Amino acid sequence: MPTQSTSKQLWRDVQVFDGLVQLSEAMTVLVEDGRIAGLWPAREFNEAHAEGAACAGRGGVMTPGLVDCHTHLVYAGNRAGEFEQRLEGVSYEEIARAGGGILSSVRATRAASEDELIAASLPRLDALLADGVTTVEIKSGYGLTVADELKMLRVARRLGQLRPVRVITTLLGAHALPPEYAGRADDYVSLVCDEMIPAAAAEGLADAVDVFCEGIGFSPAQCERIYQAAKAHGLAIKAHAEQLSNLGGSALAARYGALSADHIEYLDEAGVRAMAEAGTVAVLLPGAFHVLRETQLPPIELLRQYGVPMAVASDANPGTSPICMPTLMANLACTLFRLTPREALSGMTAQAARALGRLDLGRIEVGAPADLCLWDIQQPAELAYAVQAGRLRQRVFKGEVVYAR
Structure with missing residues (x-):
């Protein structure tokens, strides 16, 4: 099982479904020490926001795990x-x-x-x-x-x-x-x-x-x-x-x-x-x-x-x-x-x-545990529209990339 471990990771230009709604523009997501540390519209992102972060992914649709x-x-x-x-x-x-x-x-x-x-x-x-x-x-x-x-x-x-x-x-x-x-x-x-x-x-x-x-x-x-x-x-x-x-x-x-x-x-x-x-x-x-x-x-x-x-x-x-x-x-x-x-x-x-009584889970918001999925699709609705295995590009659990394709 491929894994990637670093305390500070960055996903760029992702379409984000935050657990309740699809965010309206491409986003940059920063994960640090197992939690979501930053969430910015890609056009507003400043590299100083995430100095020292490794780029873990680019593009695709990100949802909560x-x-x-x-x-x-x-x-x-x-x-x-x-x-x-x-x-x-x-x-x-x-x-x-x-x-x-x-x-x-x-x-x-x-x-x-x-x-x-x-x-x-x-x-x-x-x-x-x-x-x-x-x-x-x-x-x-x-x-x-x-x-x-x-x-x-x-x-x-x-x-x-x-x-x-x-x-x-x-x-x-x-x-x-x-x-x-x-x-x-x-x-x-x-x-x-x-x-x-x-x-x-x-x-x-x-x-x-x-x-x-x-x-x-x-x-x-x-x-x-x-x-x-x-x-x-x-x-x-x-x-x-x-x-x-x-x-x-x-x-x-x-x-x-x-x-x-x-x-x-x-x-x-x-x-x-x-x-x-x-x-x-x-x-x-x-x-x-x-x-x-x-x-x-x-x-x-x-x-x-x-x-x-x-x-x-x-x-x-x-x-x-x-x-x-x-x-x-x-x-x-x-x-x-x-x-x-x-x-x-x-x-x-x-x-x-x-x-499950876990209001801290199932969301992409600053401070939440970094349980995330990155999908090879164009929009979140595709997850419900098509029945198709193999669309998961990455699965992130507690900030660690525990699966990557």
Whole structure:
């Protein structure tokens, strides 16, 4: 992997998308000691501004490093057989109720060692990095025992040590009801609240806690118990909500100050209003919508009307979005959900960072961490317009050029 290391680097004549908007003219960007130290219109740049800086690049489009704010990257096995089943007419819910779906991944993941999970997950992570990701959220949720959930979280942390990427971890113990707790969902929720969350917090393995609030997942009352436990241990809150039905999960999450509610295809206006009042980000997952061939669109116009920030993520997972190409998600967010290219790209940078509670990331502004991508394109909209690998010229992480082509 090519790397370039110097404390002071300069990019000249780049078109900049700063995480919210495209800047109107070619810019010069200075990075020093891992942070963005200067940002000038190229015509106003004075060489004295950056004395001693090495020129790291010229031309192209610069964006913040992409932030993939919702993934299930750590797992064993695959679910290609279920993909075939769905194409033959079996629904996602029918597969789940027959012991497939998430539970098939649980069986494979429980049987795998940490090293085996590392080996299985690294190629997926590498695919994200090759498409410009510098920060990735990784959820657990395929263990569903205290030991196996912690195992997944340890693997996620290790991935961040093995590659130049920032890993944010989320405990998703309430992803599905494990078979040994069949008919005893409340008892399993007690395990999550009384043992799993305290253990993950004590070992510093989780940054947030997530739930699957759905008819085939957990009820709002059960999710609320988990939110209370997460709050008690100082962990942020996220939610899978309104993916298959409207149980009011997004509004519930918003009442607890959730960073985000994700999927939200069945979200109603009351839920949108609650998210707007709480500052909760709507995370759109067009990959799952596409793979499951869903038809219920998320309420994009309502989200715009109420000013709810919209993030876009890959939802990379073995069953419903086995896709590790975030720029494809930008295209799908536009073509399926009718986001504008600017909204889609902001959703993969500034708004995705907001969905992780990291307002310092996903922006190109003086003082921000220098997580950057330089692309061989003419304008930022091309990242959403075309589905094309190989456009990344440089990936910069914490001020270091960790990939260069």
